[in-house]
Amino acid sequence: MTVKTSYHELLGLPVDAVRAAIRSGAYGGHTAGLAPGKLQTNLVILPAADALDFAEYCRLNPRPCPLVAQGEAGNPRLDALGDIDIRTDVPAYNVYRNGVLDETVHDLISLWRDDLVIFALGCSFTFERALIEDGIPMRHISQDKTVPMFRTTVETQPAGAFRGGLVVSMRPIRRELVERASAITARYPQAHGAPLHAGDPAVLGIKDLNSPDWGDAIEVRDGEVPVFWACGVTPQNAIRQARPAFCITHAPGHMLIADTDEYAPVGAFSASQVPESDFSTTERTSQ
Known part of the structure; x- marks a missing residue:
């Protein structure tokens, strides 16, 4: 019997x-704040027949989908990111069938197939250590919660059947620290970079900050501004539109933690790929 480990x-x-702890099944929770200094990534696993279109979707939308590593069909190892066996090294996985979330599991041993291709996409959890060390608190970490994530009305650029609205993560930041937080996170293009918007959530089509689509609600207190970053859950929206027969992703907030350092240039991603705006609407930042 596996002895469980707490966050x-x-x-x-x-x-x-x-x-x-994750590989053994001792830990199956969120990964925010764990292994500080290491790159954390979102995960998408698709059959090879769908992989080319999804790779193009990432190329067209590098802010929400910064592709840091791609596997070979049928190979569950992701050596570009370290000692990774993708079948066991994520705390929780979402399994989609025909675009519908069918189950959440804690390993892929029985689900792995010879045609599956791994995509690892940078995650904003990577830059949170730098924010905390610079005196910018992360309330979801101090409260042991999963960062709140929201669907928006901002459309991503389509590729094949993959399309749909941008997803953002939200962190409350004191008004006087928003500019500093933006400058710090801009140094992490492989982890979504600078925020897309700060201020009124209605600009992004978000109606209620107390009702996130994924994760936990986090209070925005007096003197604070809700700040929104592009989020690697965006592909899960695109998967619902594309409806591939089979797809696996990380469960939101439950990331793959790489051996590579947070600044390491890995895989297919290049900071030069990040345009001023990936989206069909203009990015806005207000305070």
């Missing part, structure tokens, strides 16, 4: 210890 027991441990 607080893993805080501050090196990446190999965190991954061992």
Whole structure:
């Protein structure tokens, strides 16, 4: 019987210890704040027949889909990111069939197939250590919650059957620290970069900050501004539109943690790929 490990027991441990807890099934929770200094990634796994279109979707939408590594068909290893076996090294996986979320599982041993291709996409959890060290608190980490994520009315650029609205993550930031937070996160293009918007959520079509589509509601207090970053859950919206027969993603907030450092230039991603705007509507930032 596997002895379960808590989030607080893993805080501050090196990446190999965190991954061992995940791989063994001892830990199945969110990964915000774990293995600080290491790259965290979103996950999409598709049959090879759908992989070319999804790779193009990532190329056209690098802010929400910064592709940092891509696997070979049928190979569950992702050596570009370290000692990774994708079948066991994510705390929780969402399994889609015909575009519908069918189940959430904690390993892929029985689901792995010879035609599956892994895509690892950078995650904003990567830059949170830098924000905290610069005196910008992350309330979802201090409260042991999953960062709130919201569907927006901003459309991504389509590729084949993959299309749909941008998803954003939200962090409350004190008004006087928003500019500093933007400058810090701009140094992480492989993890979504600078925020897309700060201020009125209605600009993005978000009606209620207390009702996130994924994750947990986080209070925005007096003197704070809701700040929104492009989010790697965006592909899960696109998967609902494309309706591939079979697809696996990470469960939102439950990321793959790489051995590579947070700044490491890995895989297919290049900072030069990030245009001023990926989207069909103009990005706006207000305070």
